[in-house]
Amino acid sequence: MRSSTRSSTSSSPAAPTSTTCSSTSSRSPDDARRRQLRRPGTAGQADRRPARLGPRGAPRAAGAAQPPRAHPHRGPGGREGRRGRRRVRALRRRPRRLRASLRRALLRGVRRRARAGDVLPHRLPRPQLRTRRLARARARPPPGAARRLLPQLRALRLARAGADAGAARRRRARGGAPATAARGARDWGHRARTRTGEASVLINEMPRYEILDDFALQELERGWRRIVSDLGIEFLYEEALETFKAAGQDVEGELVKFDPDWILEQVAKAPPQFELQARNPERSVQIGGDHMVFSSVYGCPFVREGLERRDATYDDFQNFVKLAQSFPQLDSPGGTICEPNDLPLDSRHLDMVYALTTLSDKIFMGSVTSGPNARDTIAMAELIFGKESLEETPAIISLINVNSPLRYDDRMLSALVEYAKARQATVVTPFLLMGAMSPVSVAATLAQQVAEAFAGIALVQTIRPGCPVVFGSFLSNTDMQSGSPSFGTPESAVGLFCTGQIARHYNLPFRGGGALTSSQVVDAQAGYESMMSLWPTFLAGTNFVMHSAGWLESALVSCYEKFVTDVETLRMLHEVFKPLEINEETLAYSAHQEVGQGGHFLGAAHTLERFRECFYRPLVSSTENYERWNRNGGRDTATRATDIWKKTLDEYEQPPMEPDLQAELKAYVDRRRTELGD
Known part of the structure; x- marks a missing residue:
């Protein structure tokens, strides 16, 4: 009988009441009452639902028309279907990005649906922490609402932590900053010193990554000694040959064979660390020791701006x-x-030095294309710093490349001689691509590198003992399938580790690394090859890092977008190589006491006091979700970098310079340009 009653009820939803009564006649009154309450439209059901309110909160009349129930997929404005679902999801995820009117409309709709019983509790929008208000006040529940922790338990935990609850609330309410932590609380065996502000140089005191044992160092020394004594090195400059001949070395035409012990005596005269003064004294730097100095790309004939590659x-x-x-x-x-390339070849060095000294107040590198060009650089530096100051503290550092294998050309040697006489720093760098300018093995290349560099350093010290000099390294390999140079390779990383260890073994500052890549555009290859070059640069503790920003296409292109992405990489690595502070404040035990088990730290006092500066903030990287990223134009890394470098140029402020000094520099450039016939 029970089954027949069910079938008749399901087939005829509008069945008369007598049918229901006959089907429940054999049941108890309580069962009939519960069944009646489950039927829609009954008086019992109406009693169980909250009263419907009309305008201004007055109860609606019994016969008044009821408003339509909020559709679970209907967003503000009444849209349904896929479009409405999309909008509701977007509103739930990003309420702080909406206009106030849309946010209010969403909340009204949610409240209506909650009152009508259409929305489950876990489907309601979650509370959002609005970072614009975090520094002003902590988000608190409305009066009378239940907190996660009972006030008594919260006060007890704060008391146990030794915190003043009232003072903490007042400090959070006014957006108080965290107390300054003492740097270097963790004992690294050194003082914790890092870049602070725009004028400080990164001091990298992390342990160096060294892979050579004592036997390997002895074998490398045996290798370079054989090269300089048995094979010799060519010097295509008469003054250099006369200097070596006067020092008692074996000179045969343009070939010089050295006494290895004499070379070591000269190398020992070079200072292990020296200062370079900048036009702005706050930007002066130390070269050597634990200091790492970074400069931008060097020597590229082409420029890439967006999709355009040009002279x-x-x-x-x-x-x-x-x-x-x-x-x-x-x-x-x-x-x-x-x-x-739009300036005359013979006089463009004057314009470059003028731009370097007037548009920037940082240290700069001098012209090395000839001896006269080096003298022009020195003369312009003397106008800025004074001759006596320049003699005491160098202000110019210049790149001297070896025409590997085993040869110095006349242009570089003439510039080296001029800078050494003026006691200005030089970076003596063998240019080694394994398989082309050196043998294919890393060990042979290292021996050749030491032989070439030490011969040039010995020349500098013979001309001017104690003159600052940097042991340079430009070591990578050739793609043996195409013959093109390759950068960001494992071999170059190993070579850089070894070079750093060799330089420290002979107590010399050294140069190497950079954001090097073979890629033609700013793409993933450019990113991972540059990082593959910069990581060993930092791990080796490189003192002077050229090509730190802007290098593209194997040194053929200076790229605006790559410049910005490399700066982003440098910013991240600077953060990585900062000493880690471990003390009572950074352990944040009070935050654990405040939050307890199973909570979250977004609203903790420790978080609110530090959220603005507690983590690295990227310059270029995007952390947006896909919908927001797509709505903002779907811009890739290169596009974002374009916006950044253009904005940076718009906001650039030229460092001040005395008008008389700038006029003197301009007059010197004009006079020398006339003398050169340009």
Whole structure:
């Protein structure tokens, strides 16, 4: 009988009441009452539901028309279906990005649905922490609402932590900053010193990554000794040959064979660390020790701007100087950041030095294309710093490349001689691509590198004992399938580790690494190859890092977008190599006591006092979800970098310089340009 009653009820939903009564006649009155309450439209059901309110909160009349129930997929404005679902999801996820009117409409709809019983509790929008208000006041539940922790338990935990609850609330309410922590509380065996502000140089005191044992160092010394004594090195400059001959070395034409012990005596005269003064004294730097100095790309004939690859111009050169001045991660704009091909060849060095010294107040690199060009650089530096100051503390550092294998050309040697006489720093760098300029093995390349570099350093010390000099390294390999140079390779990383260890073994500051890549555009290859070059640069403790920003296409291109992405990488690595502070404040035990088990730390006092600066904030990287990223134009890394470098140039402020000094520099440039016939 029970089954027949069910079938008749399901087939005829509007069945008369007598049918229901007959089906429940055999049941108890309580069962009939419960069944009646489950039927829609009954008086019992109406009693169980909350009263419907009309305008201004007055109860609606019994016969009044009821408003339509809120559709679970209907957003503000009444849209349903897929479009409505999409909007509701977006509103739930990002309420703080909406206009106030839309937010209020959403909340009204949610409240109506909650009153009508259509929305489950876990489907209601979650409370959002609005970071704009975090510094002003802590988000608190409304009066009378239940807190996660009972007030008595919360007060007890604060009391146990030794915290003053009233003072903590007042400090959070006014957005109080955290107390300054003592740097270096963790004992690394050294003082915790890092870049602070725009004028400080990164001091990397992390343990160095060294892979050579004593036997390997002895074998490398045996290798370079054989090269300098048995094979010799060519010097295509008469003054250098006369200097070596006067020092008692074996000179046969342009070939010089050295006594290895004499070379070591000369190398020992080079200072292990020295200062470079900048036009702004706060931007002066130390080269050597644990200091790491970064300069931008060097020597590229082309420029890439977005999708366009073209010849570099003087405007590009000036732009890169301004960018290097603007980013504190770079300690120097460098030297020949790009070749200004729109200027005359014989006099363009004057314009480059003028831009380096007027558009930036950081240290700079001098011209090395000839001896006269080096003298022009020194003369312009004397106008800025004074001759006596320049003699006491160098202000110029210049790159001297070896024409590997085993040869110095006349242009580089003439510039080296001029800078050594003026006691200005030089970076003596063998240019080694394994398989082309050196053998394919890393060990043979290292021996050749030491032989070539030590011969040049010995020349500098013979001309001017004690003159600052840097042991340079430019070591990578050749793609044996195409013959093109390769950068960001495992071999170059190993070579850099070894070079750093060799330089420390002979007590010399050294140069190496950079954001090097073979990629033609700013893509994933450019990113991972550059990081593959910069990681060993930091781990080896490189003292002077050229090509730190802007290098592209194996040194053929200076790229605006790559400049910005490399700065982003430098910013991250600077954070990685900061000493880690471990003390009572950073352990934040009071935060654990405040939150307890199973909660979250977003609203904890420790978080609210530090949220603005507790984590690294990226310059280029995007952390948006896909919908927001797509709504903002779907811009990739290169596009975002374009916006950044253009905005940086718009906001650039030229460092001040005395008008008389700037006029003297301009007059010198004009006079020398006339003398050179340009």
